[in-house]
Amino acid sequence: MNQIWNIARKELSDGLRNRWLLAISLVFALLAVGIAWFGAAASGQVGFTSIPATIASLASLATFLMPLIALMLAYDAIVGEEEGGTLMLLLTYPLGRGQILLGKFFGHGLILALATLIGFGCAAVAIGVLVEDVELSLLMWAFGRFMISSTLLGWVFLALAYVLSSLAREKSTAAGLALGVWFVFVLVFDLALLAVLVISEGKFNPDLLPWLLLFNPTDIYRLINLSGFEVGSSAVGVLTLGDDLPISGWLLWACLVVWVGVSLLLAYWLFRRRVV
């Protein structure tokens, strides 16, 4: 445990030193405030509209951004240490490969969690203070859920980044793979799902289709954040499938956690097989 913290601590101080934490927090805060006030500009309104609309816009934005940031933060975790020559040295220390991986995960995970808390937290506070007659309990609940699920989404992609980093022989390969993973989960997956829906012309077992959403962590994340508001479901595209999903909100959370766990295990398995 101590060793895991020693590794995590270095990642954390690196994150502070190279201003990653500051940059991510700032981006999150600016986007959140911007969306809260100008999100409805397309419909001719300026100013805060409603909590569900704000969260929906923020969630669709975070779906793109969070995986990208997590992958960028962690894609070189293993392969970068190897190229830098420090991995071999680390492995001669009283330190298991699992401890190295978990230490990195805790360090990076903490950076993402802090950035989410600071960035989106500031936005939530701004809305709470500046907007009159906003329902504070709903605001806290919605933003709390949004921030925790965003962090979890980030952690899924951190773990996926370690998988790539344990797999790749070169840093540039890992970067390329990371971009590919982002592309697949954020863009291609939903399009492919839609294509299946259209091409199969209903012959595809309709009971099975909604479950496919669980194979994409970004879809799980969006389902979590879009559900729970009574006023006007804002689900669009493939996410309407989620309405047919016979599982409760808690199971969606559990699915995200499973995504983190399975990806980490896969990364550990690959890292252990890696010859240094």
Add this chain to the structure above:
Amino acid sequence: MNAVEIQNLTQRYGTMTVLEDLSLTLDEGEVLGLFGHNGAGKTTTMKLVLGLLNATEGRVRVLGREPNDPQVRRTLGYLPENVTFYAQLSGRETLRHFARLKGAHTSQTDHLLEQVGLGHAADRKVRTYSKGMRQRLGLAQALLGEPRLLLLDEPTVGLDPVATEDLYSLIDGLRQQGCSVILCSHVLPGVERHIDRGAILAGGRLQAVGTLTSLRQEAALPERIRVSGVVDRESWLQRWNAAGHIATPLGNDGIEVVARGDQKLDLLRELLAGETLTDIEIHQPSLTDLYRHYMDQASEVTA
């Protein structure tokens, strides 16, 4: 207890055999020099001792335990070839990070930085370090936690002559405290005084191992006698070359003669009886000569 015990070690990558049937032991407080060309199997041997690789065949024990035992790793120091560190950290931060990972006292770091001559640059970023400075930081890192076994892979690369001498005297001091050292090196001159035994690897096989004296005996390389102040040089040269010795003139009044086996004393006696010499030098085969001898032998076997 032996610091390192290697028994019938064979290592293969696919069909390529990098180490074949290597057996080697290292006593406590002993300094072993491991010599060989690139690809001879030195680094592989190191990695097996470090537990970074699992042996295809054979057994490695380090300080009486498995190489990857955490207890072993706490008492082991390793300086990799061309060591590099996190560029964004300072020397002091780097050393503290590694001290925490090794479970060593962080108070040790300042002393170690002074010891390797990095005290003045401790708070500079490693990015700005020269190769020699990185090498010293690597050495300080290897010395964390008072190791009982040190593995040094090309420790003198990038060091200036003074720093090299400092390094060797550091090794001498550690040896006196009972620390065992394996020293891999290409740079042979200068290292011979600081090692107890030498092991020569070529093509994944151990060609020779022993003290310098025993290696010299085994190799039976000729010694060279150089004398000056010879009055009647021509007749000595004629007589010796006729007798089958290899004698050549040297300078104004000197001779160099090659002495094989036990001829040395006879040749000297002969000279001292017939001449009033001004100087005598006896050149024993150096580590470089021995190395070349065993390398030639190895390539003859494979050819």
